[in-house]
Amino acid sequence: MASEPQPTARAHRPNLTITEAGRRRTVLSFSGRLDSGTLGGLEERLVDPRLLGAHEVVLEMNDLDHLDLACAYALLRAATGRPGNAVLTVRGAGRTVLRTLHDVGLDTVAVIEE
Incomplete structure (x- = not known):
């Protein structure tokens, strides 16, 4: 009996791409x-x-389907570890992702554009 091929971890790997990089702004x-x-x-x-x-x-999140609490806290740690004058902006997050970001308090240290 042949077994079905199992999905690999790669199939669920998110795409995290720096699409713009500069001293002033990085996306x-x-x-x-x-x-x-x-x-x-x-x-x-x-x-x-x-x-x-x-x-x-x-942080462009238009194509982000799911964000769990562990990853949301990682974003919060990264945001709070930035120099005082640095700005973190979240764009395009869907409703469930926004809820998770709010749950961890990222909205208190970042600009969230809904």
């Missing part, structure tokens, strides 16, 4: 799902020198 675009299985990759991306050196970081 990190999200797609797919961010959950505990992808937390390590998210944390690695959040310490990318292009993000850390930018005055404004924009």
Whole structure:
């Protein structure tokens, strides 16, 4: 009896792409799902020198389907670890992603454009 091929972890891997990088502004675009299985990759991306050196970081979440609490807290840690004059902006997050961001308090340290 042949078994069905099992989906690999790659199939659920989110796409975390820096789509614009500059000293003034850097954009990190999200797609797919961010959950505990992808937390390590998210944390690695959040310490990318292009993000850390930018005055404004924009998180484009138009294509993000799911964000769990562990990943939302990683975003909060990254936001609160930025220099005082740096700006973090969240754009395009869907209703469930927005709810998770609000639940962890990201809206108190970032600009959330709904």
